[in-house]
Structures are given as C-alpha cells and as structure tokens.
Amino acid sequence: MRSIAMRIPTRRVLEGGGFEVRRPAVMGAEMSPFLLLDEMGPTTWGPGEAIGAPSHPHRGFETVTYLLNGNMEHRDSAGNSGSLGPGDVQWMTAGSGVIHSELPSEEFLREGGLIHGFQIWVNLPAEHKMMTPRYQDIPASQIPVAESEGVRVVVVAGESLGVKAVIDTMIPITYFDISLQNGELIQDISSDLNAMVFVFDGKLEVAGEEVEDGGFVILSAGSKVALSGTGRCLLLAGPALDEPIARYGPFVMNTRDEIEQAVADYHAGTLVQNS
Secondary structure, three states, X not given: OOOEEEEEOEEEEEEOOOEEEEEEOOOOHHHOOEXXXXXXXXXXXXXXXXXXXXXXXXXXXXXXXXXXXXXEEEEEOOXXXXXXXXXXXXXXXXXXXXXXXEEEOHHHHHHOEEEEEEEEEEEOOHHHOOOOOEEEEEOHHHOOEEEEOOEEEEEEEOEEOOEEOOOOOOOXXXXXXXXXXXXXXXXXXXXXXXXXXXXXXXEEEEOOEEEEOOOEEEEOOXXXXXXXXXXXXXXXXXXXXXXXXXXXXXXXEOOHHHHHHHHHHHHHOOOOOOO
C-alpha cells in the first residue's frame, strides 16, 4: 500500500492573459512525467471580463485541459478549432509544434459566469517529441465514470473499478477526478508509476493521512492507495522518464540545442510543420 512520501505546498499565480491558477510550488523529478498542474479558478467573471490564453506555441509535450465549469474555445495555426464545456477534455499532443489559443467562448465572454478546470502538461519521451501533433477532444458524455457507494470516479485516463478510459495516451497515464461522499476507494496503481494526489475540495484521508483543500502529495512506491472521507481530488500517475529535460517557456525538449532550434523555428515561422 502506498503512503504519503512528500507534501508540496500550492500557491495562486497569474497565468496566460492574467487569469488566476493554483499550482504546486515546485514540480520536481518525483512528479515525472508531469511538468505542470494548474487548477484554473474557480473564478466568477462578470460580462465582458473573462480572459484566457492568447496565441502561444508548444513543442515536445502534451497539454491536457479538463473543464469543470464554463466554456472555452481552442484554435490553432493549422486551422483546427473546437470548444470545451463542463466535463469535456482536450488532450493535445504538441509533438513537433503547434501554435494555439485557449479563450472564453463568445457567449461566455458576453454573459460571464464561473470558470473552473485543470490543465496538466505531460512530458513526451525523446522518441515522440517530434511526432505529428494530434488532438483528442472528448465530450463529457463520452468520458467513462466509475461508481460505487459514496464514490464517483471520472476516468479521464487509465482504469478504475473496472472502467477503462477512452483516451489514447502515448505513455501509460492515470488521470482520475475522484469525488467521495463519506466514501472509501482502494485504487490500484501500477507499481512502476509515479503517483500523486491533489485535493481541490473538502478534506480527504489519503493513505491514512489528512489532506485538506489545496493539498498536493506525492505517494511512495506501491501498488494501491487508500482514499476516504468527503471531498474531491485528482489522482495522477505516470512513468518516470529517465531522460534529460531542457525547458524554456512553452518548449520542453532533451537538449539545449533542441530548445534553441525550437525558438529559431518559432521566430522563422516554421515551428508548425506543413502549415
């Protein structure tokens, strides 16, 4: 059974066009393959106030956006577009390069409302960093949900209580949105994966220790973790990528030369292949 190996404080910062996110204060090697975890909001915007992330590039990793409340629109330089509503997921594999924006929908901007969701960044192994970009836009109606007494698990990636995700991942990823109402869940996690829990509502017992709203914990090695209480959390797990990381803003590669090439490609207008 896994235990809590480390507690990492979270903090609120401004991101994108100036919207507030809550994130772990540090993202270290023990969190590999995850590079970033942002809780967007919850923020209630008035009419005409909502902001997002204007056009920006990515190369060498994946971004996963999971929206709980609100509406956002995605557009990229290759002409792809889509919208995200409550419960929807976009799994974007930037690979060799994309330039995109994530902004409130016109209706949401006009009317205002509550925005709440998550974005995580998942590193790609060297062999996939320059793969052809791809998008998986999964509406809430197609995302499986596992349930038992006092337990509800939205299975974004991985498998819980015999329910498997529909999203295809480049490396083995577990991504669950777990809601407990005086419930208990003993969740299997492959022993070769790093695992972590972020509590974003209420208070839970994680591996027998209390974790309050905003608590982020790294789990020890093991094949299971116990969760109980009343609250809501994300459970993330993935393999440690034993490769060097070179990172500069929205680019995550393996060497400084590759980062310099990404920056040069972006400025030359060649970051997006065959655009």
